[in-house]
Amino acid sequence: MNGNNLKILIDGIIIDGKGSGPIKDQAIIIEGKKIKDIVKVDSILKNIKPAYTLYDLKGQYIMPGFIDTHTHVQMSVAQTEIQKFRENIPKKTLRAAFHAKNTFEAGFTSIRDLGAEYLIDLDLRDAINEGLLVGPRMFVSGYKIMPTGADFPMYAPEVKIEGQHVMDSPEAIKREVRTLLARGVDVVKVMTSGRTARATSSPDAYALSLEDTKIVVQEAHNQNKKVSAHAHGAKGIKIALQAGCDSLEHGTILDDQDIEIMLKNNVFLVPTLSYGRRIEQLGGKCDLPKYAIEKALRSRENRLKSFSKALKSGVKIALGSDSGMPFVNHGDNAFEAMSMVEAGMTVMQAIQSMTSCAAELIGISDKIGDITPGKLADIVIVDKNPLQDISVLNNKDNIKAVIKEGKIEIDRGLRFKEKA
Ligand SMILES: [Zn+2]
Structure with missing residues (x-):
């Protein structure tokens, strides 16, 4: 049941995403794709026009x-390296669509991939926008900008794998960024350090150099x-910050000088605590190579220190799972909010990091991220109080409805009320 395009939500408790709430006794009026108005319930109940469908929350x-x-x-969380290489592109695309749907069903109406x-991300984004699939609004980067050795595993010298984009010269980097922008990416992803999850890549070493990263930033900002x-x-x-990147993903080892630059240049931190937290929870019972477990746990220790430093100093922190x-x-994306609360955020801060703050990082605060008249009606209805326990957001059973641009896409028992 999608209802018509004129809706009124009454008797809900609003947590608006901007740090206010819980707000009671308001009615949210949705017209088409947007929130038209938020008014006192008493005033609207007296004169509801017949065209509106009323939802009593x-x-x-x-x-x-x-x-x-x-x-x-x-x-894919569970796929091995060899399974990934055996899978063709159509199957990979269907898999990505399935994952996007899982994410959406958990209340995530927008993602930055x-x-x-x-x-695959560009076509998936476009397919969702065209209405071919139900899924989150996607903001995508396409290929990562990175040099040899930063990410892909090394195989025997005679093995050549198509689709792995690496670039090692300023010319190649410039061409790659310009090509991605021309193809319509929403954001450019650059790797300025190695990875924790690869045997041959060091998170402590730089990946792209400062000069090369500056090229990326110049072309993207242009x-x-x-x-x-x-x-x-x-x-x-340091390379990312000096080159002028807009967000640090992971940000494992931050010193005071980094924090200062982040505050001055409005650089967001996306701490991605979930992976390390999950490995910690699983202890030794986890099917990963020993080096990966050790690197993840060491990284977690450092990242928690950097996270609290950033949090205390007022660096903007956006949720990224x-x-x-x-x-x-x-679909377990809100586990990240739980991890951030465990690491010292208030529940309200964690909610802002997955709503208004995230929208600000993506650059779409004028359209989404909070519940304000004029914005797109992206709304999640939750049947338990997340302010008491943030973990209620990481259970689909508690997510009673997901509304995207005014349309009820997921309905797990939203109550519809006949007009009196
Ligand atoms: Zn990542």
Whole structure:
């Protein structure tokens, strides 16, 4: 049941995404794709026009659609390297669509997907926008900008694998960024450090150099697109910040000087705590190579220190689950909010990081991220109080409805009320 395009939500408790709430006794009027108005319930009940459908939320919580600023819907949590290489592109695309749907069903109406192979992310974004599939609004980066050795595993010298984009010269980097922008990416993802999850890549070493990263930033900013930097170690972080990147993904080792630059230049931190937290929870019982477990746990220790430093100093922190990494399931994106609260955020701060703050990082605060008249009606209805326990958001059973642009896409028992 989608209802018509004129809706009124009454008797819900609003948590608006901007830090206010819970707000009671309001009616949210939705016309077409947008929130038309928010008014006192008493005033609207007296003169509802017959064209409107009335939804009585009976004390359930009304939140803005959730936003995850760091996903990998193409990546499968459980697939081995060899399974990935055996799978053809159509199957990979269907898999990505399935993951995007799982994410959406958990209340995430928008995601920023950072780094996909074969540009699957661009077509998936467009297919969802065309209405071919139900899924989150996607903001995508296409290929990551990275040099040899930063990410892909090394195989025997005679093995050549298509689709793995690496670039090692300024010319190649410039061409790659310009090509991605021309193809229509929403954001550029650059790797300024190596990875924790690869045997042959060091998170402490820089990946792209400062000079090369500056090229990326210049080309992206020239077309008003932001640059998101995968940066773990001190070297990679400093390169990302000096080059002018707009967000640090992971940000594992931050010093005071980094924090100062982040505050001055409005650089967001996307701490991606879920992976390390999950490995920690699983302890020794986790099916990963020993080096990966050790690197993840060491990284977690450092990242928690950097996270609290950033939090205390007022650096903007946006939720990014890094879903697709081992044990970080698509659809469990709100586990990241739980991890951030465990690490010191208030519940309200965590909610802002997955709504208004995330929208600000993506650059779409004028359209989504909070519940305000004039914005798109991306709304999630939750039947338990997340302010008491943030973990209620990471259970689909509690997510009673997902509304995207005024349309009820997921309905797990939204109560419809006949007009008196
Ligand atoms: Zn990632």
